[in-house]
Amino acid sequence: MAAVNAQIKRGSAELAVLTLLAENPLHGYEIAKQIEAQTGGVLRFDMASLYPMLHRLERKGWVKAEWHTLPNGRRRRCYRLTAAGRKQIAPLRAQWRAFFQALESVTGFQNA
Amino acid sequence: MPDWKQIVRKNLGVFEVCSPEFTEELAAHLEDNYEALLGEGLPTEIAFQHTLGQIEGRRRIWLVLRFLQEELMTGFMREAALPGLMTSAATGLFYWTLALGHIRGNVIWLLGGPLPLWWWCLLPICGALGAILSRRNGRSSLQRIAASLLPSVTLGTLILLLFAIGFTLSGFVNHYQLVSARLESLGLVPPGFAIIPAAFSLLGAAIAEVRTKKFRPLA
Secondary structure (H helix, E strand, O other), X not given: OOOOOHHHHHHHHHHHHHHHHHHOOEEHHHHHHHHHHHOOXXXXXXXXXXXXXXXXXXXXXXXXEEEEEOOOOOEEXXXXXXXXXXXXXXXXXXXXXXXXXXXXXXXXXXXO | OXXXXXXXXXXXXXXXXXXXXXXXXXXXXHHHHHHHHHHOOOOHHHHHHHHHHHHOHHHHHHHHHHHHHHHHOOHHHHHHHHHHHHHHHHHHHHHHHHHHOOOOOEXXXXXXXXXXXXXHHHHHHHHHHHHHHHHHHOOOHHHHHHHHHHHHHHHHHHHHHHHHHHHHHHHHHOOHHXXXXXXXXXXXXXXXXXXXXXXXHHHHHHHHHHHHHHOOOOO
């Protein structure tokens, strides 16, 4: 699978994380693993990209983090989507759709 | 099981100071990663080294930089203070370059002393720089003005502070000539190094604003 440029990856990360959290709350490691699994390893987040981004989303009020104690007694900081975050998904999707349509019209990448 | 919290504290001490919660979160991530590798059948030592590799060397530096970028470079810092700081640095650089090149400020004698005309002429560049950087990072016109004016405001504050200290000390010394000299320079220094530079910086910011609006791509 082709590697994805860091800038593109960074831009798409917020949408990927918000979409994932729309389903259910997850902690950082689960978010990273689920995105990696669902994208077949194309999108892969290391700690340096994932956690600062999660904290940024938290500051924006799009996600809320809470410490949960798991059945095995370990504490994990779980992120859940807020109402404000849920509202962001549709505009972000629309932006990405417009971006891909524009790109497609220039490069015809769907037929490439 | 390795004590990942301790390992994170040892490798990334800066987080323990800035955000202990972040330390715990990273430790939890490493713990999960380590256990997942063991679950895949990797030997303990290899799983440990592989997990540790995520917070060592180049990755450690990158993690710290990203953390600082996200945690500290927010709001006012990103939109006004940093552009203002860059503007101040450019202003200082121009001033010292002129001084080193022996391009002295004795060009005009407006208020009974030398004033840095050539430096003023370069200040619109600094003002424009502040405004452009602020526009790139921020939104409001007020923040763009603040960024381009920061050097003048800082210099002005510093000058007034120095004068206040100077006058207080002169009062103790009770030396008429000293007070008189200070009053004379009070008429020269603030305009020369704060008020007029502010005007020149604003001019640059205004030009940058007009140019950016003129060449803004159609949405």
